[in-house]
Amino acid sequence: MAGQDTDLVLERLLRLRDRREPLVAQIASWVGSGIIEGRLEPGQDLNSVELSRRFDTSRTPVREALMLLEQEGLVEIQARRRPRVAAPTLADIRDIYQVRRQLLSMLAGLLVERATDDELAELRGQVEKMRELADDGDVDAYFWRHVQLQERMTEIVGNATLKQILDSLALRTLMLRHLSLTRPGRLAFSVDDQERLIQACEERDKDLASALIAGATVRALRAAEEQIEQDTASNRKPARRRRPRA
Structure with missing residues (x-):
């Protein structure tokens, strides 16, 4: 299920359906998901020759795919270097989360105002599935479900401008959001946050819903900072712990 969720999210955010060359979309999706899920680490070289061999193609589709990811902030390309x-700095990360916190607070308030009872029941059903994944300690599957949950919230709210701005930040934040969930105990805290948010929406408490999602965003930032600082102190590149138990 995680693989399907990954493909759907990246296909939309990278606009892969618009690509005339299927290999470009395939390469961009593989590299993008690898970066987001931590298989490809911040600062790691991306060897075009190795990628062309992996996908049995020339280097042209590889270059196009990497340029596409560069536009979205996932890849850095400099002259005469691989x-x-x-690798965003802590200052960059804090700036991104500051903006994201405000946008999500707005989203939660609008969700309280605009979501029907049936739509909130749909969201609660998604959160119940996320609880099962959190109990299983499945970081990747939980993460992509969480991404889809917030995307569904933006669809229900129906504010095209807000959705566009959130989308513009999405790929820059996905790697960080996944990183925060790898901290011990974070899955359980995260799904608790989602359940409280849905309850506040069901009770039509706009201020509480906005405060809850803002608080959850701050906690996610702190978890990402802690993991990055721990990795730095260990004298290694930022890396992800794979699938800790919640």
């Missing part, structure tokens, strides 16, 4: 996975 492309590499982007």
Whole structure:
């Protein structure tokens, strides 16, 4: 299920359906998901020759795919150097989360105002599935379900401008959001946050819903900072712990 969720999200955010060359979309999806899920680490070189061999193609589709990911902030390409996975600074990360917190607070308030009872029941059903994944300690599957949950919220709210701005930040934040969930205990805290948010929406408490999602965003930022600082102190590149138990 995680693979299907990944493909759907990246296909939309990278506009892969618009690509005339299927290999470009395939390469961009593979590299993009690898960066987001931590298989490709910040600062790691992306060898075009190795990628062309992996996908049995020339280097042209590989270059196009990496340029596409560069536009979305996942890859860095500099003259006379190999492309590499982007490595945002802590200052960059804090700036991104500051903006994201405000946008999500707005989203939660609008959700309270505009969501029907049936739509909230749909969201609660998604959160119940997320609880099962959190109990299983499945970080990747939980993460992509969470991404889809927030995307569904933006669809229900129906504010095209808000959705466009959130989408513009999405790929820059996915790697960080996944990183935050790898901290011990974070899955359980995260799904608790989602359940409280849905309850506040069902009770039509706009201020509480906005405060809850803002608080959850701050906690996610702190978890990402802690993991990055721990990795830095260990004298290694930022890396992800794979699938800890919640």
